[in-house]
Structures are given as C-alpha cells and as structure tokens.
Amino acid sequence: MALIPIPHLRRLLRLHYVTNILLAISFLVLKCLSPFCDYLFSECQLDYKETEILFFTAVVIIFRTRKQGAIHLIPYVSTACMLAKMGNVLLYFYSDPVYGVLYLTVCILHLLVLPEPSYEGPENIYYLRGADLQQELQNDKRIVWFIELYTAWSPPCIEFSSVFSELSGKYGLENLKFGKIDLARNEETAKEFRINTSALSKQLPTLILFKNGKEETRRPVVNNNGKLVKFNLNFDTVVQEFDLNNVYKECKANPLKNSKAKRIKDD
Template sequence: VTVEQHIGNIFMFSKVANAILFFRLDIRMGLLYLTLCIVFLMTCKPPLYMGPEYIKYFSDKTIDEELDRDKRVTWIVEFFANWSSECQSFAPIFADLSLKYNCSGLQFGKVDVGRYTDVSTRYKVSTSPLTKQLPTLILFQGGTETMRRPQIDKKGRAVSWTFSEENVIREFNLNELYQKAKKQSKPREEGPEEPPGTQAAAGHPAEETKKDK
C-alpha cells in the first residue's frame, strides 16, 4: 500500500466520522454535510492523464479483433474506468511503461470498462463501485490471457496488489518480454542497391567521325 493510498484512506474515514457526528448532533446538519460531500466528489474530479504514451485504446468492437490480428504480438491491456481514483493514479505509470517497453512485438492497450460494460463481463472484470479489480492488467500472448493482476481468489475476491512500476516490471517480466519481442521482430527488408548503369544517350544521334587519309 502506497503513502497516497494511506492518505486517501485517512481522508475517507475522517469524512465518514464527521458525517456520523453531524447526524448525531442534528440530522439536518448531517444531511447538509452529506450533500456537500456528494457535490464535491461529483464536481472536483482529479484531472485525467494527458501526457505522452504508446497505448492503443480499444472499444468493445475492436479489442477482440486486435488481440487476434497477429498472434506473434504480446499485449498488456489495462482495464480501467475514468471514475476510479486508482486507475487515474496508475495512468502515468502505465504510460511511462509503454514509452520504455513498446515495440512491434510487445504492445500496450487500454479499454474503458466503465463505458464498455460488455467487455468487463467478457473478461470478468468487476466494475462495482466497491470493486478492488480496477485497474486490472491482463497479459495476452498468442491472443490468449496468460496472467492478470490483481489475481482473483476462489471466492471471487481480488487479491491485494500494488500497481507500482517496479511491481509491473517484475510480475510481468517486462524486461524478458521486451528482449524476446525484439529478437522475434523481423528487420525491414531493404532491396539491394542497384549498381549505377550507363544512361543511354538521348537527343542527338552520335556523330560520325572521318579519318584523315
């Protein structure tokens, strides 16, 4: 758990405690405080990441097609929702990873499961307001899922996992995947240089020379 998550939890519990105190003092004050908190959450959302990245954004119609297009390509896909603060915190980390590791054989993608709910159903990513599955990172090799974080236990609950750059690199073996993808990438074939040929004379015909006797 990161320091930012600890601070966020402290603020959340303090708001809940304040709401309980206001309701015990005066129900009208409690309702007013609760209304102000809701308005604040709806109007003061953290800004979305707008920095550089090498990420392809999928829709519900393109994700399956893109994953199956070339089975030689390994994909790391983030399933996210814009309303999730955890997803917003992870966005610059995922973008930075894409800048470092993206190549023709290892590519990064994102799909908004808050918008495309059928994608969340197909890939079994919960979008409940209380879910611990956002964001979810899934590794696809040969068009098939080979691993995901966070993992889901037998009871269907997400196993706690910290979405840091170091954890993603280690758990998904990004250095190894990158080197393997670079080796498998075929270099561009360049045609052999054509030797410079003699250009045919154009225009005037060759002049006949006369030998002096």
Template sequence: MSFKEDFKQLLKPYYIFNVILSISYIICRKTPGICNYLFSVEECEFDGRESEILFFLIIVIMVRSRKTGSVTMINYLSSSFIYTKVANLILWFYADFIMGIVYTIIFILMGLLLPEPAYSGPDKVIYFHGHNSLEEELSRDKRVVWVIAFYTVWNPACANFAPIFAKLSSDYCLDTLKFGKIDVGRYPEAGAKYRINDSSMSKQLPTIVVFKEGKEIDRRPLIDSKGKVIKFLFSGENIKAAFDLNGVYENCKNSTKVNAKHLKSD
C-alpha cells in the same frame, strides 16, 4: 530508476515538502530550544505514548510498502507519506490541539497545491475507454500481441508501477507488440469482464494481462484454485521474466519481417 534519477525526483517540491511534513514532529520534539518552547518541557525526549505511535508507524510502513510492491527509494517514500503524515497529525494533536489544527491546514494545503508528480518520460501506451474499445482492438488485428495493464488512479501500487510499464512499452513496442491500459475504477465493467476486483482492498491491482490472437494467454497476479491471489512483485525484471517479454519481442519482430517480405514478393 537509477539513484541519479531518484535524486532528481527528490528535489521536486512535492517530495521536499512531504519529507518535511513527515519528520516535522520528530525534528521539533528532539531539537533543543524548539522543543523547550513548543512543548514546554525541560528534556527533549519522547514519552511512552509518542514512542508507541512512532513504533507502530514503522511497522505499518514496512508492511504496506511490501504489499504495494515498492522497489525503489521513490516508491517507498510515495507509499509511506500518507502514513507518516497521519502519524504526525496524531502526534501534533496529542501534544497540543492548536498545533494539530495548524498541521492539518498545512497538510490539506500541500495536498491541494502540490500533487504527486506524474510520470513524464517516454511511453507508447494506448489508453482504452471501456471494455468495448479494448475488445474491438483485440479483434481488429489478431496478429498483434497486447500487453494490457488494468489499474486505478487511486491505488499506490498502480502509481508505483506506472513508470515501469511506460518504460517497458517504450523499450518493447512493435507494430505487432503493443501496450495498453484501462482504468477499472472509471470503467468497472472492464474489471468485471476480465475478473479483476477493483475494490479498495483488492490485491489484484494492478493486473497485467497478455492477449494473443485476441485471447488471454497469461496474467499476473495469478489466482490459485481456492480463489486466492498469488502475490506478484511488479518490477520491470519480474514482468520480463513472467511473460518472457524478450522472447515475445523477438517472435513479434520476426513475424513483422516475414510479413514485410511477403508483401514485397506480392
């Protein structure tokens, strides 16, 4: 996403209200007048406990953002909102029980009324309903190279990767190069079939698997000989490089042309 596209996203109500909720305590605690009224203090400064909570929050956001592969401003915000809001919740309850209750109600209402905007750009992704439908498609036409994303709807890294995968599908899709997705949270048998851990602590979400002639030829993230998941950053450029997507696209494009010539000669 470009900075201009990121800025457009930020103007959506979901991001505006979540940013407000994420910084509400800091603003109220540091603004003279509001601070004096709400907290009944003379100086608008953080005490030791508040500073500890905020410092811990910064560390958590940095670590979790790296683990989820956040690569844009929107990704960082989306992956950090839950932690900033929980920290604010703790701080509001620490300051005053009633204000904590009010913040909780607003927190819940915003979650119900303003869900995170789903990607609405162009894509050419086929969604599979279980591993049987995927296997049927893989065996139906073995000339097709399939790029399949195994994901869950609740995983932040999967949510961050969704627009990247959608754009790749739009840019590279051919009759002989197709893109698909399967929700291993909804269809756990697919995760078991392709050896993908779908637990809440899994480091295999998302997983991208490339199939050629109906058989798996590559995947990311890889798993080493000790069964440890090798970390992979799911950016568009990394996907292109890891799977040589440009080379695969050219090969599939050329094979399509050759098949078309054969059909004409016949």
C-alpha cells in the same frame, strides 16, 4: 534493492518529495532539537507515550514497505512518508490538539498544492474498444498485448494512468503493444473478463498480458475461494509480476519485420 538510477535521484530532489520527507520527520525534529522544542513543547525529549507511537509507526513502515515489493527507492519513500505522517498526526494531537489540526491542515494542503509528480515523458498507448481488442488478438498472434481495463472515474485508475504511460513509453515495441479499454463504455468487455465496475470495486484497474492471442497473466486475480488477491499498483511491481523485462527482450529479439522476411525466405 537495486542501485538507484540517476533519474530517480533527480526525481527525489523535486519539491514534492523534499517537502514530503520534511513533513514525515517534522515531529521528531521539532520535539528533540533546540530551539524548536523550547518554544513549542514543555521539554526537549520524547516521553514514553511518544516513543511508543514512534516505535509502532516504524514497525508499520518496515512491514508495509517490505510487503510492497518495489525495486527502486521512490515507492518506498512515498509509502514510508505517508505512514510516518499518519503517525505524526497522532503525535501532534497527543501533544496539543491545536498542533494536530495545524499539521493535518498542512498535510492536506501539501497533497493539493504539491501532488506527486506524474509521468511527463513519451507514451505509446492504443485506446481500444472490446471488439477492437479481439480483432487485434486474432489478426497477428505474434504481437504481445498488455491491456489496462479501467474506468475514467475510478481514483485508482486515475492514479495509475501515469504509471501505465511510463510503462508504454519504456517497453512499447511494434510487437509489444500497450492498450487501454474504458469499461464504462464497454460493458460487454467487463462481463467477458468478469470485472466488477461498481463504485466499491477493487478490480479497477485490471491489467492483462496477452500472448499468442490468449490471456497469460492478470492482476489482480480472484483466488479459488472467490477472494481478490491484493496487488500493488506501482511501476516496479507491475514490471516484476508481468516479467516485462524478459517479455521486452524476447519481443525485441524477434521483430515482426524479421519474422515476415523469414517466412518469405522459407517459402
């Protein structure tokens, strides 16, 4: 794991993450520390069943976060807290159904009242139609396009929108452009790129990187067996899968103005 940048540390200190971590460790703290355990439980130690549930939860967290493939700490913290809270629901219900209902209610309220902070910085996104994209790809093939194909009603698309905005703000250049196409309004584009836009579709959103006017990388993809390969929609995974750091360096080293000047000089 890479060193954690200061902005990421500051983000972890936001109320959402602090309370999320507290909820994730709440059962262990309340069950093992006095005076909480004296008041809430019959004994101040974990029994065999509770230890078993905690161990299973820890294994799931380790397996799931290792598979996540993120670079920075924040995606790991969010995933670990989510899984820990799921384990806590079982633990609270096992101890007392009333505790389970109360804990589940608090988790739902936390999700509604203190949702995960969305990106609030600059964005550099072009909102296109399908025909616009084809025209842009042919007009200047020196421009690299990173396109999100989405629908406005899809929950994964809604969740990913702030991530795509952050990516565009960090990596957007004159020759590295970020665009979005609403497939609900551009059904022909959905057919062209073979994307299922039904309510049960796992292809939303689909991300495509175009170089030299042609599709180079797409996520998620359908394998040779016709099955969709799962793709984690987070900032770090997208940067890795599409090699955005190197694409950005390459585009920045070859700006459009320099290319035009070079052509004039050669002529």
